[in-house]
Amino acid sequence: MQTKNKKRKFRYVWNFPGFGGWTAIFFGFLYIPIFILVCYSFNSSKFAMIWTGFSFRWYAKLFSNDDIQTATINSFIVAFAAAPLATIIATFSALALVRGGEFRFREFSSGLITLPLMVPEIVTAVATLIFFASLGINLGLINVIIAHTVFCIPFAFMPIKAALEAMDPNLELAARDLYSDKTSTFKTITLPLLTPGILSGFMLAFVISIDDFIITLMVAGGGATTLPVYIYSMVKMGVSPEVNAVSSLMLAFSIFIVTLYWFFNRKINN
Amino acid sequence: MNIQGENKTQNRILSLLPLWIVIGFFMIGPLLVMAVVSLMESNVYGGVHFKFSLSGYRQILFDTNLFDEIEFNPAYLIIIARSFMLALAATFLSLLIGFPAAYFISRQSDRVKNILIFLVTIPFWTNLLIRTFAWIIILGKGGVIESSFNFFGLLDEESSLNLMYTNSAILIGLVYSYLPLMVLPIYASMEKMDLRLLEAATDLYSNRIELIRKIILPLSMPGLIGGSILVFVPCLGAFIAPDLLGGGKKLLLGSLIQFQFSYARNWPFGAAMAMFLLALVILVLIFNARLNRKHREYANQK
Amino acid sequence: MMEKKVNAIDVRNVTKIYTSGNAQTKALKNANLTIYDNEFFTLLGPSGCGKTTLLRLIAGFEDITDGSINLFNQEIVNLPPNKRPVNTVFQQYSLFPHLNVYENVAFGLRRLKKDASFVESRTFEVLELVQMKEYANRKPNQLSGGQQQRVALARALAPEPKVLLLDEPLSALDLKLRQAMRFELKTLQRETGITFVFVTHDQEEALTMSDRIAVINEGEIQQIGEPEQIYESPSNKFVANFIGEANLLSGVCKTSGENGVCELDTGHELNLFVPPHIKQNDKVTIFIRPERIKIEKSSKDKSQLRISEFTYLGNAATIQLKSNNQLINVNLPIEDLKIFKKDDYVDLHFPKESAQVID
Structure with missing residues (x-):
């Protein structure tokens, strides 16, 4: 009698059958809708849902739409104002919280930073609307910039804090030991080493500001429309291929910045 | 470190002052003003009549009828219950979808792991409105699903599956919006897990299901709880998914609040609802802090 | 200068x-x-x-x-x-x-x-x-x-x-x-x-x-x-x-001074310098490095010290002597490796100046 010499396929005990396929479905679920959206932006049909052929016409049309251009400019003005403000505030906070040792307002201050993440966005949006309205502050884009600065702070803070925690505190002591005073230690050691972290924080804050919709919708008055708010009004009027085109561009922009951030961070870590 | 003769207090206060001003004035300030407004009377023309009143909160449960009598009105209670149920369902579904994926990712080589986790985070950094809008193209009338059904002759041209404006559509939107937030903390707690524990458990006669139940689930519990909270809280106050996919017909807490400020212009009621939502979230966060503390105490006992 | x-x-x-x-x-x-x-x-x-x-x-x-x-x-x-x-x-x-x-x-x-x-x-x-x-x-x-x-x-x-x-x-x-x-x-x-x-x-x-x-x-x-x-x-x-290996042996002082005598708990009497502030019948701890101790063969009726552990190190050996409850570590030079084995009874010697009463 011949014994069967067929070897059973070896599988590590921590390898579960089916999990790989499930993960593929998971990523499909995350990315297929985005993929479909981008595909349809190249659809030549006037009706967004029916595919008739490949075309760039909706992208071309964007460049003749003044409203979209104004909204885009507004979005960039807000992000270029709010992200640097948030980054500066986050940098100083991180320096005090990571390098400041133990002190009385420590817990309170780190609580303040995470507060915008804890409160539901719709509540922040409504509260800020009431706040500006009841104080009679109606400065158009400046209202939006203030609101964006607030919720960008925690996002700018995270990478800066991480960079500062990863930095050997002895480096600053070594500089002090080598006859450099507080100011020049900050300029020659701390700041150059922290720059990648600060830039990362800026990028995240920038993306968060560009993408924000709910708070901007509530806070922005007429004339202060940003791109997401404009897209929302277009969607509400009915799905048009133009929405697909401008949405695809926005997605591409965010993904570009975040990918940049990722490569940048990987370089720091190596 | 504390260098001899250097006053740190002054530095700290100077560095933290901008934070205190910005968050204090433009975050805590608005929340306080909102709390005050929720205790005011509404003005017929929209806005606020500055007179103390609990009508904003009373309106959540009661309504005044034509004869000026107060009667019980379950409409908002139903919206609250629906928000709660949908948020719970979305959390559970995300857990179901996210758990195996998080586990699979955590078992890959460092290189693959980093790329996959980056792919999980990308949607989080892209515009939620646009990502939700993509589902209109898929679920909508004549959208991707209906046209494929058409193509295979499962559906004739005139009829529709009516996928949009349903609770299921909202649920899909919610899961899609917040799924990355479920996967990241679970992944973080699994990544630290020692693989030899699984080998030890198998060596002691566990099968794969027992491995999940007895080893993987308990050890990734902090991640499971953290992820569930990260999904549940924003779902409770979600506005975009119910607005776009529910078409404003299926109101949830978030869209109801927004509605009070955009169309209904009943600020005190909207503020009261927002306070109610905030209170719910604070309760969830306190519950989470308790659980975390228990976990830490348990870990310290060893 | x-x-x-x-x-x-x-x-x-x-x-x-x-x-x-x-x-x-x-x-x-x-x-x-x-x-x-x-x-x-x-x-x-x-x-x-x-x-x-x-x-x-x-x-x-x-x-x-x-x-x-x-x-x-x-x-x-x-x-x-x-x-x-x-x-x-x-x-x-x-x-x-x-x-x-x-x-x-x-x-x-x-x-x-x-x-x-x-x-x-x-x-x-x-x-x-x-x-x-x-x-x-x-x-x-x-x-x-x-x-x-x-x-x-x-x-x-x-x-x-x-x-x-x-x-x-x-x-x-x-x-x-x-x-x-x-x-x-x-x-x-x-x-x-x-x-x-x-x-x-x-x-x-x-x-x-x-x-x-x-x-x-x-x-x-x-x-x-x-x-x-x-x-x-x-x-x-x-x-x-903390520095090097040390035997710290407990015993009792018999005579103090330059030519002091202490009796170890093992029964051995040692001749060493005992600081004058230590009086007769005071308990003392005596310090000696393992490499300073020399051992020689003895028999059961003459000595209570027995080799309880013998650890071979290649170029030397460390042995542990046991008597009552006291353990004494000794380093054995390479030329003596063959002479001793486990359970042998031994006697010990060391130069007077290498032992010391310690606080």
Whole structure:
């Protein structure tokens, strides 16, 4: 009698059958809708849902739409104002919280930073609307910039804090030991080493500001429309291929910045 | 470190002052003003009549009828219950979808792991409105699903599956919006897990299901709880998914609040609802802090 | 003719307490020591004993709780680290990762506003000294551990400090490199004539390199002395145990004085110097190094000492003698390996001066 010499396929005990396929479905679920959206932006049909052929016409049309251009400019003005403000505030906070040792307002201050993440966005949006309205502050884009600065702070803070925690505190002591005073230690050691972290924080804050919709919708008055708010009004009027085109561009922009951030961070870590 | 003769207090206060001003004035300030407004009377023309009143909160449960009598009105209670149920369902579904994926990712080589986790985070950094809008193209009338059904002759041209404006559509939107937030903390707690524990458990006669139940689930519990909270809280106050996919017909807490400020212009009621939502979230966060503390105490006992 | 010694560092009644929340940790308790100019001085002790704290107090990285530190008779406790003419070599080197080797070494000279030509010549001179001249343009992460170590040394030596502080600089290196660097450090110290204050937990490192050693435990200085002094006549049980191997045998004093007699619990009578403050019938602890004990064969009726463990080490053996409840460790030289085996009864001898009554 011949014994069967067929070897059973070896599988590590921590390898579960089916999990790989499930993960593929998971990523499909995350990315297929985005993929479909981008595909349809190249659809030549006037009706967004029916595919008739490949075309760039909706992208071309964007460049003749003044409203979209104004909204885009507004979005960039807000992000270029709010992200640097948030980054500066986050940098100083991180320096005090990571390098400041133990002190009385420590817990309170780190609580303040995470507060915008804890409160539901719709509540922040409504509260800020009431706040500006009841104080009679109606400065158009400046209202939006203030609101964006607030919720960008925690996002700018995270990478800066991480960079500062990863930095050997002895480096600053070594500089002090080598006859450099507080100011020049900050300029020659701390700041150059922290720059990648600060830039990362800026990028995240920038993306968060560009993408924000709910708070901007509530806070922005007429004339202060940003791109997401404009897209929302277009969607509400009915799905048009133009929405697909401008949405695809926005997605591409965010993904570009975040990918940049990722490569940048990987370089720091190596 | 504390260098001899250097006053740190002054530095700290100077560095933290901008934070205190910005968050204090433009975050805590608005929340306080909102709390005050929720205790005011509404003005017929929209806005606020500055007179103390609990009508904003009373309106959540009661309504005044034509004869000026107060009667019980379950409409908002139903919206609250629906928000709660949908948020719970979305959390559970995300857990179901996210758990195996998080586990699979955590078992890959460092290189693959980093790329996959980056792919999980990308949607989080892209515009939620646009990502939700993509589902209109898929679920909508004549959208991707209906046209494929058409193509295979499962559906004739005139009829529709009516996928949009349903609770299921909202649920899909919610899961899609917040799924990355479920996967990241679970992944973080699994990544630290020692693989030899699984080998030890198998060596002691566990099968794969027992491995999940007895080893993987308990050890990734902090991640499971953290992820569930990260999904549940924003779902409770979600506005975009119910607005776009529910078409404003299926109101949830978030869209109801927004509605009070955009169309209904009943600020005190909207503020009261927002306070109610905030209170719910604070309760969830306190519950989470308790659980975390228990976990830490348990870990310290060893 | 004795040369007059110059005090480089005077540590007087130094106390350091760390406060975190309500908890207080006493890192140093009323420490006193003097370090002379041109000396290779080592602070030796187990981790957490306060040796690094003392070094950081001298450098100015911690604020002192009480006491004073003088550098060449000048009070320095109120000076920030950048005003103190001492430099530190850090345990993990802490080279500035964004600056190349040259800029790292020139860093201190530039902060001291030395003129450009001097900065260049001095930087290359020091790089030459540590044999790192050809690496001047490398970044720290392009260097091996040993090379980083040399750069860290060069960086601290470049400004010609009055005292060089070294915080376990060899602990991150592998064994071979560590042994080579010991020799180099010692040579460097002799050539530059700079006072070195060296922190380590490695007794072998301390014994081979130092002119003098201070043994520290739990924030208190246990003994200060030359390596031989510390090894041969430790002043207490901690020092005896921490440095080398020691037998601490308990017994009772019979006669005190120069020709004192003590009886061990094993029944052996020992002839040794017993300090006069110990009286008859006082309990005493007697210290003796394992390599000082000689054994010879005996029999069951003559001796109670039996070989209970025999551990073969290749070039020698360690054996453990047991009698009543006392264990005595003995190092057996290679020529005696064949003579003894486990369960043999033995008798022991040692020179009178190698045993010592200890506190």
